[in-house]
Amino acid sequence: MISGVSVPAAAMTELLTAVVGGAATARITAGERGRSLEMADGVRFLFDRNGHYLNDVNGWQLRMGLRTSSPATRATRSSAIKRVLGWYDERGLRWQDCLELAHMNRLWLSFRSAESPLVSKATWNQWMDHWFAFVLYAKQTGLVDDIGFNRSDVIERGRSARPVRALSAGEFKTFVQAADSSRMRAGCAACLGTGMRVSELAALRLSDIPDPQSPSNIGRAYLPATIMGKGRKVRTIYWPSTAIKWIQWYVNGERRLAVETLRQRISKQEITASQTFLTVGSGGSLIEQSTSPLWLAENGEPLSQKRWGKDFAKVSDRCGKNGPQCSPHNLRHSYAIATLSLLINAMLKKEMVDRHLGREEGRVYFMEPIREVKERLGHASIDTTMIYLDHIAEHRALLSMAVSELQATYFDA
Known part of the structure; x- marks a missing residue:
């Protein structure tokens, strides 16, 4: 005490x-x-x-x-x-x-x-x-x-309501549909798909996004990649292929326009190339490297971490008081709860199969998923990851999935 x-x-x-x-x-x-x-x-x-x-x-x-x-x-x-x-x-x-x-x-x-x-x-x-x-x-x-x-x-505002913890699939779709840019939609996909922190999201470079056309990645649903996390610790995350597609749409659309705007600003001498991530190539052309920042503002400058918070707040306002309220960390929380729940569910199925086959391998169906999620989130202590266990039963979508699974396993067999 x-x-x-x-x-x-x-x-x-x-x-x-x-x-x-x-x-x-x-x-x-x-x-x-x-x-x-x-x-x-x-x-x-x-x-x-x-x-x-x-x-x-x-x-x-x-x-x-x-x-x-x-x-x-x-x-x-x-x-x-x-x-x-x-x-x-x-x-x-x-x-x-x-x-x-x-x-x-x-x-x-x-x-x-x-x-x-x-x-x-x-x-x-x-x-x-x-x-x-x-x-x-x-x-x-x-x-x-x-x-x-x-x-x-x-901070609680208005009536004393419970803070947002995790978004259901329907709430996530509603929030993404309210976004007015492909950059915002790609950012949502990155946070929910990998569980990364907003500081890690803001620091992403072009080279941090795995290439789905690489021979080692073809046919894979999740593409591994390493990022620099909290405390400058390197960890492996797994990109869902859908999240990669959303980021590619942003890179080939809005981001390309932002880079062109940056080049025009340099040609008009509003700024110099040395003040940007662009380098001067042969013939005076302005080239960007693979280490260029992934997220760009409309004027071509790197997007700040604070801007992500403001953009999420704007979309939340657009959803209205009764709609989903979301921040980048809410999506990290959603990733943790959904992943932990599904991993535990998979381990429970494995336990049932092992018992049916007469194999007793010990009750590891809680600790193994927790350790896996701990590594994916980059937690220093497993005690932090354990907190998500308190929220699993409160996630309505996952509770519905559990009830459906129970019915299919025990009543419809």
């Missing part, structure tokens, strides 16, 4: 210097941790269940505390961080490994479940404001490599 104590204002500057300078004591004894101190300033310094002083979190609190004049705001910030960190600490998880939207969905279920909410929507939003501010600081200072959610993903 995360615990905390507070100190008066006079000691804040001294503590900030000590903590940031690395001179803080690594471990606080039980007696020191339990000592009752004056809470004049509202800053609650946090310790883990073993009494270790949380340097990163407390250092951030001290920085923020020096900028905040209101003791009430300091107290609210400390309380919010304590509750979120406490939730992870109770489950034996490190906050550095808990920055996926799946973790936030599970956290939301613990505190804001419609059946028995423990906190109000206003309190939840207050927590998320402070928590997102901290993890953003952690990313900016290099404490973590990436954050798997945006503030808008975790």
Whole structure:
């Protein structure tokens, strides 16, 4: 359990210097941790269940505390961080490994479940404001490599509704049909088909897309490729052939027009070739290499990661309040749930066949799919992947598939 104590204002500057300078004591004894101190300033310094002083979190609190004049705001910030960190600490998880939207969905279920909410929507939003501010600081200072959610993903708006987790096949089709560009449709196919993060999506190059006409790929439904993921770790993903087709339509259509627009801007001397990914070839022609960025804006410049979030938000608005609301991470979540569900289903079938044939190979039909999905998503810890098990039964389309399979196996046999 995360615990905390507070100190008066006079000691804040001294503590900030000590903590940031690395001179803080690594471990606080039980007696020191339990000592009752004056809470004049509202800053609650946090310790883990073993009494270790949380340097990163407390250092951030001290920085923020020096900028905040209101003791009430300091107290609210400390309380919010304590509750979120406490939730992870109770489950034996490190906050550095808990920055996926799946973790936030599970956290939301613990505190804001419609059946028995423990906190109000206003309190939840207050927590998320402070928590997102901290993890953003952690990313900016290099404490973590990436954050798997945006503030808008975790803040409740309007009525207290459950956050989007996974899209059914029908919802995905509705969302894609509402898109007004082949780039957006290709991006949706890439996220849902491979489960990649939006940062990985934005960083794709032309050379990252496998060639379906390559002799080793002909006739294959899924084409393997490697990408550079979170923490600069290389991992293998599998591209569905349909997703490749959607990307090829974009490359041969909208992207080709964007490259031509870029060449025209260079010829008009609005920009120089050295400012772009184009190189000057023989005869002065402008050539692009296979390492050129895959996604281009309408003016021919590389598409930013933030632009993807804005484009998804626009399509969500176009779908209306009753239509599917989607972000790139929702599609990553959909990929994880669908893949995990189908792999478990396949393993259960294999188990039934093995038993029929008298082969007992052990009950691996949960762990093997989880390990496979962990590798595909690039999770550092299998605990992160395990969270998706909580959502499988909640995915309506997959539940329907399970019921149909049950009927075909047990009732129609």
